[in-house]
Amino acid sequence: KQEVTQIPAALSVPEGENLVLNCSFTDSAIYNLQWFRQDPGKGLTSLLLIQSSQREQTSGRLNASLDKSSGRSTLYIAASQPGDSATYLCAVIKAAGNKLTFGGGTRVLVKP
Amino acid sequence: GAVVSQHPSWVICKSGTSVKIECRSLDFQATTMFWYRQFPKQSLMLMATSNEGSKATYEQGVEKDKFLINHASLTLSTLTVTSAHPEDSSFYICSARDQVHTEAFFGQGTRLTVV
Numbered sequence: 504k505q506e507v508t509q510i511p512a513a514l515s516v517p518e519g520e521n522l523v524l525n526c527s528f529t530d531s532a533i534y535n536l537q538w539f540r541q542d543p544g545k546g547l548t549s550l551l552l553i554q555s556s557q558r559e560q561t562s563g564r565l566n567a568s569l570d571k572s573s574g575r576s577t578l579y580i581a582a583s584q585p586g587d588s589a590t591y592l593c594a595v596i597k598a599a600g601n602k603l604t605f606g607g608g609t610r611v612l613v614k615p
Numbered sequence: 616g617a618v619v620s621q622h623p624s625w626v627i628c629k630s631g632t633s634v635k636i637e638c639r640s641l642d643f644q645a646t647t648m649f650w651y652r653q654f655p656k657q658s659l660m661l662m663a664t665s666n667e668g669s670k671a672t673y674e675q676g677v678e679k680d681k682f683l684i685n686h687a688s689l690t691l692s693t694l695t696v697t698s699a700h701p702e703d704s705s706f707y708i709c710s711a712r713d714q715v716h717t718e719a720f721f722g723q724g725t726r727l728t729v730v
Contacts, residue, residue, distance in 0.1 A: 535718075537719065544724070544726065545723060545724060546621065546708050546721045546723040546724040547659075547708065547721040548721075549719070549720065549721070552718045592658060592659070594719075596719075602649060602664055603649070603661075603710070603719055605658045607657070607658045608658050610656075
């Protein structure tokens, strides 16, 4: 059974610092991995999707890497801003059309 | 990205009544929809998976007679919480995927409070 873990559970940094969020999964046979952002009381916003054949994806200040063999993904957020404060969730999917397995999330607070 | 609209965003109901939550894919055909439940400060818990025109597949421990899911069209799925009780109070989120994209798109969520 796939298990997804996110460490740390919470993170607080001053504005301008780079954020590093970790995600690990026990079964390396994944189809893709997605990073999401969730604001309090809201749904999920997809940030980046990495296919199993890819090593990384970038969008603006966000960069996500994937090391499938070691079961790890890292989300980097450069030059953090207070608006980046949210919960970040990673999720993996075993095969196309299958369900997502989520990590517990990392709550991020960026202090002005 | 594709848009998934969930309605209502919040609802308060009396214990014993039923509540229906709608999930619509606005600009794509959602062949598969997922319903999640989320408790405060916890991650999403998958409740069921539904494919258009088929019966939903429920996760272990989820009562199918209590959480009725209908996915009668490629753009609409509904979750009905029957005979709601205070312990059903939670945040419910739907997700939709089409046959082309493997990326999952999520609704805004529905905050259900049963009093």
